[in-house]
Amino acid sequence: MKTYKAAVVGCGRMGGFIDNEVIGAPGFYPPYSHGGGFYESERTDLVACSDFREDLMDAFGEKYGVPSARQYTDFREMVARQNPDIVSVATHVERHAEVVIGLAEAGVKAIYCEKGLAASLGEANAMAEACNRSGAILNMGAQRRYHPGFRKMKEIIDSGELGPVQNLVMTYSAGLFDHGCHVVDLLTYLIGDPHAVWVQGHAPASDAVREGDVYSDDPGGDGVMLFDNGVTAYLLHTSRYEYQVNCERGAVGTFNDTLGFFMRKGDPRSFEEVPFPEFAPSSPTVNLIDDLARALDTGEPPSGGMESARHGVEIMVAILESHIQAGKRIEMPLRESPLHMRRADRGPWRKGERWREPKLAV
Numbered sequence: 001m002k003t004y005k006a007a008v009v010g011c012g013r014m015g016g017f018i019d020n021e022v023i024g025a026p027g028f029y030p031p032y033s034h035g036g037g038f039y040e041s042e043r044t045d046l047v048a049c050s051d052f053r054e055d056l057m058d059a060f061g062e063k064y065g066v067p068s069a070r071q072y073t074d075f076r077e078m079v080a081r082q083n084p085d086i087v088s089v090a091t092h093v094e095r096h097a098e099v100v101i102g103l104a105e106a107g108v109k110a111i112y113c114e115k116g117l118a119a120s121l122g123e124a125n126a127m128a129e130a131c132n133r134s135g136a137i138l139n140m141g142a143q144r145r146y147h148p149g150f151r152k153m154k155e156i157i158d159s160g161e162l163g164p165v166q167n168l169v170m171t172y173s174a175g176l177f178d179h180g181c182h183v184v185d186l187l188t189y190l191i192g193d194p195h196a197v198w199v200q201g202h203a204p205a206s207d208a209v210r211e212g213d214v215y216s217d218d219p220g221g222d223g224v225m226l227f228d229n230g231v232t233a234y235l236l237h238t239s240r241y242e243y244q245v246n247c248e249r250g251a252v253g254t255f256n257d258t259l260g261f262f263m264r265k266g267d268p269r270s271f272e273e274v275p276f277p278e279f280a281p282s283s284p285t286v287n288l289i290d291d292l293a294r295a296l297d298t299g300e301p302p303s304g305g306m307e308s309a310r311h312g313v314e315i316m317v318a319i320l321e322s323h324i325q326a327g328k329r330i331e332m333p334l335r336e337s338p339l340h341m342r343r344a345d346r347g348p349w350r351k352g353e354r355w356r357e358p359k360l361a362v
């Protein structure tokens, strides 16, 4: 089996240290961070890292065995000198486009980009064009697609034992760009990554953070969407993550995100609770990385891929567009939109910036 050279851009929480925040939490299968995933995967050798903050790179290097000679404040220099096959991007969403486009233009073959993919549809389209031009493949870090419980759920849906899918009811908390993106990715994954035909949105919480085309914070919002396979999905902005896939002869879903997988079977009058099949725990982060390695080995597309990630941004922006237009149904594809998120504390980097300090030790 070939081993691929890997590198991380952004050595903060998700890049290097988030395992220290979630260690022992139920439903999390470590390693969770990018550094931990590359370190653990048998398919990768973590050779380099990049961050503006040298103190973070020191700690990252010590944890994952990346010597200071292979730590770079400029990710382009890192790529030019170390020639990694797979590079992950764990910067904030407002900074994903610049880095992903830079990596594709520098000839990196595989990119693992954190969720949300981008802070606007224009950025997502430009990222997709850059990857298409260079031939780079990409998986977005929406972990549920690579989580063994949701993989089992998709297996059940695909087997047809519950009959055709009728609709999905999916809730999420916080904002669309940083958090809703997880659930948009999950819902499209579970039904085979179809394209949306139309989207309608209701996003009252977004009004307080919008000035013209700019959101100064991550906007929440509800959406209903019809996909080209005939399935309808309802995405609801709440204070928690819960999912239910309704099929003609049953349902599968979870309570409290990854904690309570459930399954119901039977005809509409006698639905009974049946045990959700067991599944072996495995790290979604390692699964995502191994999926990129498999795609590099075989030339087959990765399980996530740039188009599903880009289309997720298109759906979220359509929810916001629809809300601004008093709930008008937005016909897809939505080719462009001026709406974008720019949080003041996550704009161009300033020396000394600290947003949420990574927890360097347990």
Ligand SMILES: NC(=O)c1ccc[n+]([C@@H]2O[C@H](COP(=O)([O-])OP(=O)(O)OC[C@H]3O[C@@H](n4cnc5c(N)ncnc54)[C@H](O)[C@@H]3O)[C@@H](O)[C@H]2O)c1
Pocket (backbone or CB within 6 Å): 009, 010, 011, 012, 013, 014, 015, 018, 050, 051, 052, 053, 056, 073, 075, 090, 091, 092, 093, 095, 099, 114, 115, 116, 141, 142, 143, 178, 349, 355, 356, 357, 358
């Ligand atoms: N998948 C998940 O469950 C999950 C969980 C937490 C965070 N995230 C995602 O991870 C990303 C990062 O969030 P975080 O909380 O880890 O942030 P963070 O602030 O801890 O880390 C980001 C790091 O990126 C560095 N950086 C920014 N631009 C850079 C550049 N051009 N070159 C090199 N380094 C650069 C910053 O200096 C910082 O250290 C976000 O997209 C967030 O949504 C995902």
